[in-house]
Amino acid sequence: MTEQAPDTTGLFSRIQAIATQVESTMRDDLTRALRGNDALLIEVLEYALLSGGKRIRPVLAVICSSLCGRNDKDVYLLATAFEYLHTATLIHDDVIDHAEQRRNRASVQGKYGVAAAILSGDWLHARSMHLIGSLAGQQGLDIFCGATTAMVDGEFLQLRHVADTTVTEEKYLAVILRKTACLISSTCEIGALFGGGTLEQQKALATYGMKIGIAFQIVDDLLDYQGDTKSTGKRIGNDFVEGKLTLPLIHALNNAGHEDKTTLLNCIRGDRTLDDACVTAKRLMEALHSFTFAHTQATRAITEGLTSLACFDRKTQQEHLSVLEGLAGYVLTRQK
């Protein structure tokens, strides 16, 4: 998948068209839901939502529903619910992390303060659950709320492991499964449910979402070390500074010789200045092929995700399947 240049002709414009349609539906929904509401609440929500997000989740919802046979106007409204929930988590995360920046501009809390950030996140939570309950019924709400509570559990698990140098690859996977992959999986599964897919199709798309969610987070954690600040809008080595041990560092700790391991532990424990510690740790991870290892794990997850799509008929569903394949490729190769 990563080795071949994917056929992006038409693919990008198709994804872009869906994203544009989702944004337009989102604007309509905000107008309807916020009629008569406080002007600042409206401003904050528009600032948070209409800021050039990647829209991966709503695009997945639309494609999974379409793949199962439904592509009407309402699927775009269903899709906005996933962007609402995702945005709510980003806004609340930035409060937790005291992050003043997001996507190369001020975060909601940076621009409007903690009160506005917490409250607008709560608004998005409620609106997203309202939409899912309305459009995907009880079963959809079960999956959606389950993914939301799992996300919180994943964040707590991550807090538990901060600066824990004995954390294993399995524990890391348990965190990212809950923190990231469950919601992406629920997006695909609810899309399939809404689209009238069979149980087999729902499960296949849930698996696809889970696997690309895992890959997405591994790559996110790789970009934290290897990304370009201008593209990602994030400081390099942020996770390292915050004591979050992600896959490359866990791999390096497990595979380093005695001397290198001691050096790594000293870096993590803060015996050096932060910048120096991060540069040294990064050099050791490169020498131990830890970045390559993490990328291979992401690639494996993507392959497993794509394998789960085998139950769909390639002849009749090529158009939708190619978007899911293209998105999977994008998850691996993205630079931001």
Place this chain on the structure above:
Amino acid sequence: MTEQAPDTTGLFSRIQAIATQVESTMRDDLTRALRGNDALLIEVLEYALLSGGKRIRPVLAVICSSLCGRNDKDVYLLATAFEYLHTATLIHDDVIDHAEQRRNRASVQGKYGVAAAILSGDWLHARSMHLIGSLAGQQGLDIFCGATTAMVDGEFLQLRHVADTTVTEEKYLAVILRKTACLISSTCEIGALFGGGTLEQQKALATYGMKIGIAFQIVDDLLDYQGDTKSTGKRIGNDFVEGKLTLPLIHALNNAGHEDKTTLLNCIRGDRTLDDACVTAKRLMEALHSFTFAHTQATRAITEGLTSLACFDRKTQQEHLSVLEGLAGYVLTRQK
């Protein structure tokens, strides 16, 4: 209502019995929902939920459902959803207000930090919506999510009016309607819906909830000036210090002569030390009968709420009606 000593024989023990049953159901639900979750998440949620809250909202849900004909085991599960949402708002409010104390002990953010507070609030949000969607269906979820988004709108409206000395009684009412009354109203309305009440009964109980919600917040704001710190667990004059203009102060500003008004404005604008300003403002509000005015407004709301119960048959429903009347009386006379 306030003048007569209410017949509390049996009433308190009945409310207590419902609250106990709700707590037991809540513990079961937490055990079920949190199986396999992070130990700290479980600890935080138990700390927040099992801390001697007044349980007014779940008791209202149970009574309103019972009044409409349904009093099975599930109504207690429905009732916990309202306590979950209420607790989520308290936890998030304490982050916004940097409040280290709640109910005479450390707040969640005071004890566990901002991350745990924001995340556990989000967990409670999701779980409450899940329960409402499961038990009260689409219509229940519509009302519940509408009340939640209205609450956020009310908080934004309140932020807008901070230190605004031109705020009117109408604007104050608009804030407390959204911030407090809508959720209490939704509790009663969803209880009635779940209980199989007629549309007239649902609307009557929604009105009852709205009116006692208004009274509840007016009394809450009165207790901020007149309460006993030991009972309320809150510092006296907290709203004043934060620049929140509540009903007594708004009344005083509207009814003071030129000299007194200037004194009040100076107090609000911080020309004196805070303690001195608060004591002076309180003395002027007393002289202008502003506390009495606010209490009269709360009493009027309670009377209107009780009037709306006329559509229920007093002969057959005396037991449940007396609890609603008793709770209304409690809202006016409570000291914490």
